[in-house]
Amino acid sequence: MEHQPARWSGHAGCRSVSTSTPTSVSYREALTQAMREELQRDANVFLMGEDIGLFEGSFKVTRGLLTEFGPTRIVDTPISEAGFVGLGIGAAMSGLRPVIELMTVNFSIVAMDQIVNNAAKVRYMFGGQVSVPMVIRMPGGAGHQLGAQHSHSLEAWFTHIPGLKVVCPSTPYDAKALLKTAIRDDDPVIFLESEGLYAKKGPVGGAEDLIPFGQGIIRREGTHCTIVAVSRMVWIALAAADILANEGISCEVIDPRTTRPLDLGMIATSVRRTNHCVVVDEGWPECGLAANVAAHVYEACFDWLDAPIGRVNAADVPMPYAHDLEQAALPRADDVAQAVRATLARRER
Amino acid sequence: MTESATAHDQSPVPASIDASTMRQMYAKMHLIRTFEERAAEQYMRGNIGGFLHLAIGEEAAVVGAVAALRPTDPITSTYREHGQALARGSDPNAVMAELFGRTTGLCNGRGGSMHLMDREHAFYGGYGIVGGSIPLAVGLGFAINYRHEDGVVMVMFGDGATNQGVLSESMNMAKLWHLPVIFFCLNNQYGMGTSITRAASDTELFTRAQAFDMPSRRIDGMDVMAVYSAVNDAAEYARTAHEPSMIEALAYRYRGHSMSDPDNTRPEEEKARWRARDPLITFERVVLGDAIATPEELEQLRAANVTRIDEAVSFAEGSPQVPISALADNVYTHPWNTNPRGGAVMPGADQ
Structure with a gap:
């Protein structure tokens, strides 16, 4: 199956949507x-x-x-x-x-x-x-x-x-x-x-609007760093991209949509252009989704990377009940933004 | 296990079984015994890998149960299931070849001894996790009702599975939704090396069904006629009343749990007592006594079975190994990537 390098696959992306x-x-x-x-x-x-x-x-x-x-x-x-x-x-x-x-x-x-x-x-x-x-x-x-x-x-x-x-x-x-x-x-x-x-x-599609598995989508185009995320973490990644845009940092946000099969082609194409990558994952860090995506990106893009791949995960603890603790345990936009900054800073060292 | 528990305490009045069926049942029982003995020999020679669980001693329970169903009624089983496949009519060549791990095996060498399946004969498989196949069988029963068909599903499991929670879940759903399922517990009295008396708070396992308002009974699993009659009744009940039921067939396996079990913890006296009730010998007496067959006919039949299994071994030995290039076949119905070293990944990153 050939992945489409084009972004929107013929339908609106999540950022251009008016909820009204x-x-x-x-x-x-x-x-x-x-x-x-x-x-x-x-x-x-x-x-x-x-x-x-x-x-x-x-x-x-x-x-x-x-x-x-x-x-x-x-x-x-x-x-x-x-x-x-x-x-x-x-x-x-x-x-x-x-x-x-x-x-x-x-x-x-x-x-x-x-x-x-x-x-x-x-x-x-x-x-x-x-x-x-x-x-x-x-x-x-x-x-x-x-x-x-x-x-x-x-x-x-x-x-x-x-x-x-x-x-x-x-x-x-x-x-x-x-x-x-x-x-x-x-x-x-x-x-x-x-x-x-x-x-x-x-918006949603009609009765015959299907999306094949293994076909990711670029949620936001950018040039400095590729952020990979799925599900709710896509929105966290987009919020981080907004924060970073104010600092002059341009992020490309990729939503693979399926993690098996994984659209590594789309991710790698992006990383070879941005030379930086951060993966956001709501799960735990050890043997996690972010670790897996990072491993694939290292194998596919080692010679293109200017810095180690950043991972943003949930904290390595059982989820606490107390509100502030729970928030602290989850990936937040600020955490993602900081991970992108850290990744980009490594280049200048 | 008390002596009284070995009696036919709940056995039904045997249904009349015609001579042809009796001859076929004897032939199948002997075929399975022969197959299992040859499989053990081939295992010792290193031709069969992994685990090998033999059903020697359990032939009456397997053959009687399978013979009482229609050939199209789905069956699922445990990892001790060569007999079920053979009883159902699977080609002994393909069963032996599967044990050898060859392309010509029932599952093309992907399943092995514990994972036989023959969909053509409505044998929906052997499963390696104790109790794991029980809800699948309930799902097959659900599908029968969904499609308004008149099939009956028989799920065969051991005494060990009665202590798995999924059996209770499955019995509850089968009764709740009036599914045509026969829960057939082949109680060989040992979960690997642990006696049922050390594993079950109530060793009358058929009573488990009572919690779900489901009819159940214990029968003598060493008596093929009793097994046939009980399953025949249960199938009739499932087809007409659209209700599940449970049968506990009390039997004994002569060998250890698997070929790697030296079987040195079960009492010798107990083994001898059960061997004295060997299902093949007792049924042979019935067949001869009722003039169903002559001794010469039985001798011919046994000789034919030996030849048949010889042929199966030769067939398996002569069958090709599975090519390594086929390692990733059938992981998915429509695979997106045939590279088993990176099956999670879409192509496109390597250019």
């Missing part, structure tokens, strides 16, 4: 639209999860769908994450297209055996006799004082696993288009939503 336009919908509603359209398009698609039907979802992403599609296709489950994720895998092996909602990414840990040992592996270990056309959606991230057990960013865990595809949308347009791609994909897709983005508004 009538076509503007929330990230949450964008996801709902994607599921509604795919449920209408394909009778094999069904939704399953905790409180997604009558209660309309913990974050109301499935609002209205039970009324429209009925309990056969919008299935409320017991609190049995391993059980119903495994059920989805079995249903997918027989050709259905389950879209499983885990109430949050935190509960995926309970289902990890099913995801890693079954969803990701059955196709390979059975010699290609079956596919698992399943999506597991789940919101993650921190910032709402939910404490240590409800604040995970596990992009790195899932990205580690061959057999999975991992999607991390940052805008309503991408949320809708990528979820539709995920539902139509023949392999298991981990679809990581961000709790902090559900209310974010922007």
